[in-house]
Amino acid sequence: MYTMMNKTTSQLIGTVSDRLTRTERRIAQAVLEEPTLLAFGTVSALAEHVGTSRPSIVRFAAKLGFKGYRELQAHVRQGLSDHLSRPADRIRSEYNVAEAGRSELVAALESVFDVVEQGRFREFSKHIVGANRVWVATGESSRAGGYALHSGLSMVRENVHLIGENSIANDLTDAGPADVGIVFDFQRYRRATVLSAKTLASLGATVLAITDGPLSPLASMTEHWCQVSVPAVGPFDSSVPAVTAAELLVSQVAQDLKDSARRRIDRIESLWDATSTFYP
Amino acid sequence: MYTMMNKTTSQLIGTVSDRLTRTERRIAQAVLEEPTLLAFGTVSALAEHVGTSRPSIVRFAAKLGFKGYRELQAHVRQGLSDHLSRPADRIRSEYNVAEAGRSELVAALESVFDVVEQGRFREFSKHIVGANRVWVATGESSRAGGYALHSGLSMVRENVHLIGENSIANDLTDAGPADVGIVFDFQRYRRATVLSAKTLASLGATVLAITDGPLSPLASMTEHWCQVSVPAVGPFDSSVPAVTAAELLVSQVAQDLKDSARRRIDRIESLWDATSTFYP
């Protein structure tokens, strides 16, 4: 029983999660979302809460590698005791290092939600809904945001294209006045991205920009832009704000498209089912 | 029994401390310096620990105003439960529909930072630093995380490969025991992603998994996994946690690689300069 020492309960459950039966899985879900059930509760109480019989609880404990429920409970309690007695130590170790980054990231998130509150994304969404084609362009630290936007928008409407790094000319040949270009770029603005935006604008497309301030070259290119803050995480700029903005924008578009988006998502889902995309 | 509600155990003991007998005082001392004795322990255990008899424990509970030991224990456990609920959970209880999305995302961010605090990413980083090649695999709602990780890791070390959706066989032919695979997948686990992880594991590579709980198929595949929470933003699952995890992991790796990473970044930067990547 060496394997279980020093492991958290969730880790233990993880090592056997593929061998769990249906009811055992229900038990696992219950104890994971309410750990006090295991720490304080009796077999009978847990069984009743999950809606199963007592022996199933005992067998669950056995499958985790314990001799019985008592041992499992003792293990959980040990983990809780460690957790309870230690907060002071934890603060000293990693906590402060991570703390700075944490609050900066949270602040960045807030800045994205501020954009939502200003109604900017409502405005963006109107253009996206009405567009013929949608083009997405992105810089380096916002690449993930570009992917998220492309992936999300593709789920709710057709004709969404992600502009490749080195293929602006090819990709944009078809762009026109009825189209919308959504451009991400921050901090050290990429020549290629700015070029994409300029090209889109010159072709008559409506440019929507998500960038980091009024001094951005994108801001001078369109009246439809919004500002989010981009903190540094380690040596690089975070793409979390870009991703968040992308997802909130997708959410707004989905809401505006209503049934149309629903139908499209349903079609995609049934295709996924048909092709056994998911596990198991 | 109104007096005892909402009072901590130590407060309760305080109100009767002048009326305690010698052995009761010893009991009080014991439970005050080790509260888990009361929360988890039986009458017998506590009696033995203090060096007294069981009835004295029961009388102690009675003197605090409880009907018996069981009631006292229930009271202590209630107090612990309140204290145990994580800040993420507490956010959920303060329901505010407009802010729901925001606080869920913030809670998700916190869950990623919890992983950092547990030192999980230090452990991950060690494997990544020592790896021959690094393979990154991802599902749908974590695709952006995969890109962020690939992009970030590529900046600080060589031989980082993103496994394509439909080309697992081609991509993984070169994988071997000295390699590390980093796998993202959440919620509705993708068959292709799980397959990638399984393949990597069977080829002897170390698999690091970032997923949403111990019931994930990834958790049963490797002991190196961590849990982040994935909220829904609009109709889809958010990839913000995945991206955040990716960036924090990259940050840790960069820190562990020190000069090696610095030199590599410098080389990339000078290449960028030479090719006029940035605007203006």
Place this chain on the structure above:
DNA sequence: AGTTGAGTGTAACGTAATGTACACTATGAT
């Protein structure tokens, strides 16, 4: 010194909890 009463431990009781043996049910393969 005797007596009283609080304080404490021993022993016994009833209840509730865990664990196990066995029978039934559902599920998947032949």
Place this chain on the structure above:
DNA sequence: ATCATAGTGTACATTACGTTACACTCAACT
């Protein structure tokens, strides 16, 4: 459709837990 096997629940045995009744000890007061 039938059979085999894994999964689940029922019933019972066994343990241990909390509680209470009772007896003993020690200290203080008469």
